Amino acid sequence: MPTPIPHIQSWLDDPAVERILIDGWQHVYVEQNNQFVDVPTPFQNEGELYALIHTLADARGVQVDEQHPLASLRMPDGTRIDIVLPPVSLVGPAVTMMKAIPQPIQHEDLIRSGSLTQAAADFLRACVEGRLNIAISGGTASGKSTMLKIMARWIPLDERILFLQEVGQSGLPHPRLVTLETRPPDRQGMGAVTLRELVQCALRMRPDRIIVEELLGGEMSELVPAMNRGHDGCLFSVHSNGPRDTLGRLELLFGKGDPEIPLSAVREQISSAIDLIVHLERLRDGSRKIVLISEVRGMESGVIPLANIFLFDQTGYADGAVQGTLRPTGIIPQFLDALNAAGIQLPERMFAPAG
Numbered sequence: 001m002p003t004p005i006p007h008i009q010s011w012l013d014d015p016a017v018e019r020i021l022i023d024g025w026q027h028v029y030v031e032q033n034n035q036f037v038d039v040p041t042p043f044q045n046e047g048e049l050y051a052l053i054h055t056l057a058d059a060r061g062v063q064v065d066e067q068h069p070l071a072s073l074r075m076p077d078g079t080r081i082d083i084v085l086p087p088v089s090l091v092g093p094a095v096t097m098m099k100a101i102p103q104p105i106q107h108e109d110l111i112r113s114g115s116l117t118q119a120a121a122d123f124l125r126a127c128v129e130g131r132l133n134i135a136i137s138g139g140t141a142s143g144k145s146t147m148l149k150i151m152a153r154w155i156p157l158d159e160r161i162l163f164l165q166e167v168g169q170s171g172l173p174h175p176r177l178v179t180l181e182t183r184p185p186d187r188q189g190m191g192a193v194t195l196r197e198l199v200q201c202a203l204r205m206r207p208d209r210i211i212v213e214e215l216l217g218g219e220m221s222e223l224v225p226a227m228n229r230g231h232d233g234c235l236f237s238v239h240s241n242g243p244r245d246t247l248g249r250l251e252l253l254f255g256k257g258d259p260e261i262p263l264s265a266v267r268e269q270i271s272s273a274i275d276l277i278v279h280l281e282r283l284r285d286g287s288r289k290i291v292l293i294s295e296v297r298g299m300e301s302g303v304i305p306l307a308n309i310f311l312f313d314q315t316g317y318a319d320g321a322v323q324g325t326l327r328p329t330g331i332i333p334q335f336l337d338a339l340n341a342a343g344i345q346l347p348e349r350m351f352a353p354a355g
Contacts, residue, residue, distance in 0.1 A: 005056070007043060007052055008042065011030055012099065016032050016033070017030045017099065018030075019097060020095075020097040021036070021097075022093070022094065023091050023092075023094050025043040025045060026041050026043075027041070027091070028043075035286055049092070049093050050093060056073065059075075060073040062184060063186070064083050064085060066085065066086070069086070069088040079097055080098045081095065081096070101146075104150075104173075105146050105150065106150065106153075113287070114287070114325065115288060116290055117327075122346075124151060124278065124293070127275070127276055128155060130344045132276050133227050133232060133233065133234045134151070134234070134236075134276045134277075135238055135246055135276070135278070137237065137242075137245075137249075137277055137279045138279060139240075140239070141288075142281055142288055143282070143289075147237075147278065147290070151278075152209075155174065155233070157175055160176040160178070160207055160208045161174055162202035162209070162210050163179045164179075164195060164202060164210065164211065166182045166216065176208075180202060181198075194217075195212070195217065196218045196219040196222055198219070199223055199226070203231070209235070210226070210234045214239065215250070216253070217253055218257025219253075220254045221253075221258040221261075224269050228269060238253070243292055243294040243308075246277050247277075247304050250270050251263065267299065267304060271296060271304045274296045275295065276294070277296065278293050279294070284322065289312055289326070291312035291326075292310070292311055292312070293311075293326075294307060295307045295331075307331050309331055310328055310329065311326070311329050313325060313327045328351045329353060332348055332351050
């Protein structure tokens with residue numbers, strides 16, 4: 001049985017609590033049902049909060065102090081913890097805990113909640129099985145990681161998956177899954193393993209698929225050329241505000257890894273490598289939904305054109321909830337013939353707009 005964590009164990013045990021957020025010892029709240037709820041602080045003073053932080057960090061062998069004020073760690077149960085100390089945090093020690101989901105969310109759950117439709121799910125599954133390279137984008141807490149793992153579960157069981165992550169829990173019930181995780185430097189500043197190094201390593205491990213939970217930097221300059229060399233079927237998530245912003249974000253991340261390559265060449269490589277962008281948003285009612293599924297259509301006059309295949313049509317806002325559904329736009333993907341040639345049949349009527 002895991003050792004109880006003082007002050008916060010009751011929230012960790014509560015299945016309704018998704019996140020625990022501590023903004024200084026006097027301000028604590030939890031996230032339940034996509035809403036933030038203020039709770040009484042369990043700390044008598046700042047010293048008790050620091051004691052909790054050092055208990056958590058020491059248990060995972062992570063150094064966090066005034067000289068090392070940022071730390072990310074994962075507990076054995078899969079709970080992810082991000083710590084920010086003064087002087088970086090001006091509100092005092094800040095701790096964000098995202099609990100692991102005991103039962104992985106399935107695409108059927110998203111359909112029931114209105115975050116996805118059956119037609120869009122069928123389309124995305126065909127794209128995964130057809131080995132398209134897919135970017136999953138969105139803002140903070142928009143559901144990117146959840147969608148990434150749902151789509152990854154559609155990968156055939158006879159394929160070898162290399163799942164790369166910074167800190168987290170893959171949660172993929174796949175017989176040929178290899179999970180690689182970055183590592184921060186030790187107390188002497190040695191031994192760090194970066195996401196870029198994991199991509200380089202994964203490319204030598206005979207992957208059928210490479211999945212990167214969230215692109216953060218120079219690893220993009222390794223992943224894009226790999227996709228253009230035949231490592232198809234890649235899935236990755238990236239923080240952005242929309243499909244167009246996703247492309248700009250990917251250009252920026254590519255430049256971090258190889259700043260000498262001209263932007264035009266970077267854009268050409270990205271346009272050749274990525275087939276589809278699935279964009280999610282956290283809407284004003286707290287719900288997380290897919291709002292755009294966009295095809296990347298090569299290059300035209302130095303610009304990467306996008307075609308929206310599915311679009312969330314918001315019809316209103318009532319009783320504190322966003323009303324609407326994800327609908328086809330009527331645009332037929334250019335890669336549809338390639339999917340059909342691979343034996344994956346999608347009828348064109350799937351893309352007909354509702355009349």
